[in-house]
Amino acid sequence: VEQATYHQNFDQVRDYIRNFKLDNCPLGNQGYNRVVLQLCGYAGHGLSSFINSCKFVLSSNYKIIAEIGENEGGFTKERRSYGLTDTITIVDNRGFEKMDSSETIGVYTQLGNFLPLNETVVWKEEFKDLIINIEDTDMDPNLTDFTVPVFVYSACSKIIEGGGEYTLPRTLFSSSDELRRIFPIVVLTNKTSGNYFEVEKKFKNFGAEVVIAVENYTVENLTETQGRNMDILNILYKALKDVTFHMEKEKNPKRERLERKKFLLELAYNTDFGKKRSCSSQLQRRLYGYSPAIQSACFNQLRDYIHNFKLDDCRLGSQGYNRVLLQLFGYSGHGKSSFINSCKFVLDGEYKIIAEAGEQDGGFTMERRSYPLTDTITIVDNRGLGIIDGLETLEVYTQLGNFLPLNEKVEWKDKFKELMGRIEDADIDPNFTDFIVPIFVYRNIRFEDSHTKTGSVHNESIFETCWEITGIFPIIVLTNKTKRDYSMVEKLFKSFGAEEVVAVENYTAKKHLPTRGRHRDILNILYKALQDVTFQMERGRNPKHERAERKKFLMDIIHNSIVSKKGEQDEQEIPDERWFPKRVYDYFSKKKT
Known part of the structure; x- marks a missing residue:
């Protein structure tokens, strides 16, 4: 055979x-x-x-x-x-x-x-x-x-x-x-x-x-x-x-x-x-309006699938959901805004800056900004993180749980009363019709360059907690794919439990000459997100009940974190550097020795 x-x-x-x-x-x-x-x-x-x-x-x-x-x-x-x-x-x-x-x-x-x-x-x-x-x-x-x-x-x-x-x-x-x-x-x-x-x-x-x-x-x-x-x-x-x-x-x-x-x-x-310099790095790349070199049949089919995706077409119908919300989160400056622009470029065929990127490629966002990709899919650029301490971790969960309004400035809160009050305010006009898919965006750099020397247990389980809140383990997007070998970074994220790790090279205002590989990688992320949605929608859902469960889970996390922080304030300093799970730093330290 x-x-x-x-x-x-x-x-x-x-x-x-x-x-x-x-x-x-x-x-x-x-x-x-x-x-x-x-x-x-x-x-x-x-x-x-x-x-x-x-x-x-x-x-x-x-x-x-x-x-x-x-x-x-x-x-x-x-x-x-x-x-x-x-x-x-x-x-x-x-x-x-x-x-x-x-x-x-x-x-x-x-x-x-x-x-x-x-x-x-x-x-x-x-x-x-x-x-x-x-x-x-x-x-x-x-x-x-x-x-x-x-x-x-x-x-x-x-x-x-x-x-x-x-x-x-x-x-x-x-x-x-x-x-x-x-x-x-x-x-x-x-x-x-x-x-x-x-x-x-x-x-x-x-x-x-x-x-x-x-x-x-x-x-x-x-x-x-x-x-x-x-x-x-x-x-x-x-x-x-x-x-x-x-x-x-x-x-x-x-x-x-x-x-x-x-x-x-x-x-x-x-x-x-x-000039004693590299021609490529010194000459500004020409920006031609050429279509990406991607296999037409596969590209068109994949893009059409994403464009035409409807929750009503799921086996049990929409079950009360009316849109898919792709929730981006991650460090400031790691390329969330540029990834949004890239998604829009790949789907529409024309490069436009719809999400403003800061000096470090994304470090500009201070709001939860939403951008529609299709009639069904909206992508959200959540406020980026600078230091992942207990409080910023709570803010991540609050944004991912959809308990903060879209298109408004996000301010980190450090008191239980303020955090709880903001969540309760969301009940005035509760949003339970968004099907949430978490996407963690991380720049392809060495973990040693983005850690601090300390990290608590609940910080190490940030991805698992996101999974419990949304029901989907975050898709990992590694930006700056071609800057260095990303295999070790990919391996570490998979050791955390990540099921999907996709490396991409974002399009930018200076570099948006389309290529097959870039288009394919970006479409692949959107496709995997929709496959997760389809899989989850195979079973009976109750949006109101699920939102209530997310709220109870989040309130419990906030309570435990605030209590724990008060007990440790006199013993533990807030780190000045960016943090990533300590076991990642330990892993690379062992690799060096």
């Missing part, structure tokens, strides 16, 4: 690739006549062997069409093109040996399609020489190639940022992203020889959205396997899905080539004058 299923899937995917036509895109070919997969990477990392493998998998006949050097690929000094199908051409660009300024600009020039095919590539060090190269292509400009960048890297090689044999600056990916509007697909060769899990993790930290490890076919190793075939087909399939989605928006090949040229010239100009 497995063998039959494999052959069915293999044949379907292979036929899709073989028969792919730009004319079949929703708006037709719009002036493009072929898809060009632009391979780039270090010399000797398997670019040529990958081309031979692609041809082998598609044709079932192994031939050396791309010449392989001594180090498996280190032979290529030209931009060689090879036809895979009638529509798809793959280009073996000249491999680089060290990422100095001339090689970097040479890579961008190849990716931008400003060098002729099947001719020797010479790295240009002078700005004047580079200009001549680029301007020469205007005599017979290539406007009909839809290019997709593919970065090939050996899983046997370590990645070193800032020096060494294989230095891989983040700028290579960010600039490639701007140049082609598609973040490079990363192909890791030598899958079975190296530790590709660690290399994959590093590339994803750079922002890579698709990383696939493969074992290339070679003359010495032609043993055909299911895994090898599907890995290679998967790369081609994902590239074509990127093309399909981009082609759903109106394109202008001439205009896009001109924008690529201007970007490349600006990049080369700054590099040539030796």
Whole structure:
């Protein structure tokens, strides 16, 4: 059965690739006549062997069409093109040996399609020489190639940022992203020889959205396997899905080539004058109105599901609820407001600042502000936390329990009478028609950078208490996904009991060039929230009764906390730093030793 299923899937995917036509895109070919997969990477990392493998998998006949050097690929000094199908051409660009300024600009020039095919590539060090190269292509400009960048890297090689044999600056990916509007697909060769899990993790930290490890076919190793075939087909399939989605928006090949040229010239100009700085971090990113490179079918289905979600459609109906309230909470400055703007951008397709973000990306919010995402879904930017002591924890619970009015300033209360009075005031016009989903937003930083040396037991159980109040364990959103490895942070949240931990890179006013990965991550969070709602609505609910139970539970917590605080006032100092559960700090302390 497995063998039959494999052959069915293999044949379907292979036929899709073989028969792919730009004319079949929703708006037709719009002036493009072929898809060009632009391979780039270090010399000797398997670019040529990958081309031979692609041809082998598609044709079932192994031939050396791309010449392989001594180090498996280190032979290529030209931009060689090879036809895979009638529509798809793959280009073996000249491999680089060290990422100095001339090689970097040479890579961008190849990716931008400003060098002729099947001719020797010479790295240009002078700005004047580079200009001549680029301007020469205007005599017979290539406007009909839809290019997709593919970065090939050996899983046997370590990645070193800032020096060494294989230095891989983040700028290579960010600039490639701007140049082609598609973040490079990363192909890791030598899958079975190296530790590709660690290399994959590093590339994803750079922002890579698709990383696939493969074992290339070679003359010495032609043993055909299911895994090898599907890995290679998967790369081609994902590239074509990127093309399909981009082609759903109106394109202008001439205009896009001109924008690529201007970007490349600006990049080369700054590099040539030796600014001693990273091109990517110093040049302001261009903000183009391009659609995200996300698989159209999946994106549209997921977005439509979220847009059309109705509580009335649940198995037992709405049961008295009329909207889903996504309650964001977390530290000030950890990206809650930017996450709201990102959600709205992904759902509506236009970037607007609806939630004001402060200097630290979110540290501005002092109110419980609500923002409708759809007719059914509203997202709430609760006041951010500075120090999680007992009192601020109580305020979190009060906001999550929906006992504070929306769109009004939130002031922390430190007396039992004030806290209780505010909760009782909510009974004048009680809100029991909101189905609450808690979402904890945390910036992807080391826990050591955001803790204090003390923390009480009830603080450590903040997530469990949120679970008891709302009936749903908070979804964890880790912002600043690409700044550093987030796996340890994710692991720790899961040790607290978190069932869903999703890392995202928020869109901002300065950086809102849409990508498939960012859109997918943000939609995934909203989808998971609605799946939680659907699951909970499978059983009988009583909104009034549930609100009353939340109130009793909250009043008990407030009473116990105030009493406990009074007893400890003379013995315990209020910490000045931000707090995170002490056992997290202890965990990382042990890791260091």
